[in-house]
Amino acid sequence: MTVVIETRGLGKTYRETVALADVTLSLEKDTIYGLLGRNGAGKSTLMSIITAQNFASTGDVRVFGENPYENAAVLGRMCFVRESQKYPDDFKPSQAFAAARMFFPNWDQGLADDLVKAFLLPMNRRIKKLSRGQLSAVGVIIGLAARAEITFFDEPYLGLDAVARQIFYDRLLEDYAEHPRTIVLSSHLIDEVANLLEHVIVLDQGRVLIDASADDLRGRAVTVVGDASAVSGFTSGREVLHTESLGRVTSATVLGTIDAAERDRLTAAGLDIAPVSLQQLVVRLTQKEEVR
């Protein structure tokens, strides 16, 4: 695989606040990444440094093997859709799309027109008069129609209703299948996007907590439910992420996989085994870090 983005020991400090610390990642071509983590974990900072909209305090970024700063050749191949994207005050969506069309060499006007219809976006209303959802739709349309080789979506769904979000996910998959590219999707709605992701990066307090394929993460943890003493017998010697009790019943989420023999043994002991979704895993792991 070809690496398109590489960061080495990336750090960002705002006065006393550490926004990013020692972030070393490589992102491959034509892959959909999930960039997950709590608010303030450093997701937006990382994306803005990679797209040269912010400076790193330490470390190094390479995009297509080059330094992205003031590097028009590299920047024209990337699109960053911010959660709070600003547009010139008097702009209408049609003007924002016209500007994007000039900037992005792979811009597909047909796709943009299609998406405007799908999102029911009023083209001749000023952007500052649009609803929060319509504003998000403008960003989503630019991000998809730009067909940039690397596209960042930073919580692109704010204000979008469930129907519009599904349109976004479906169009993203459909267009990605036809025109593979690198997509980095930052989202708090992990359950909604989990199946779209091929690789998952979780940031926690500015550091990389998880950098793994989505397949590897499924099955990285398991929840066992049943009689308290049987559950504690199982959890001893394992890394427990979370426990809850209701009367005699305990539910424990532990790291690690369970093989078939152990599964049989647990079932025979009357314990229920439940898978842990990506969202639950991220919640448990980022909560755990906080407690430490």
Next chain:
Amino acid sequence: MIDDGKPIFVQIAEMVEDSIVDGSLPEGSQAPSTNELAAFHRINPATAAKGVNMLVDKGVLLKRRGVGMFVAEGARDVLLTERRTAFADRFIGPLLAEADKLGLTAADVAALIRSRAGEDISGTDERTAR
């Protein structure tokens, strides 16, 4: 449809296999493409491709360059044999474990199965008789 217990590509492969076993995807017919599977199940195309490749490696699907994926001749028999072997592990094991919890012996379970199968048959007979 997609659950969290198994890797998604394994589930995709199993769903395609199900269609072959139940005959809705006959041998020699064209199988859904990676992109069709991805769009239908709303999953990453690379994941769908992994599931499809698993079936190609197994000889269940054949890749015809430029045309698409096809169900191999003899695929259904291969899958049936595999499923029948796994049947005891998947269904009889848990059945006996639950029966044991309830104080039912293997003989009780066998009698239950026989009577249930018999009931169903007689039930159908009555309906056809009317």
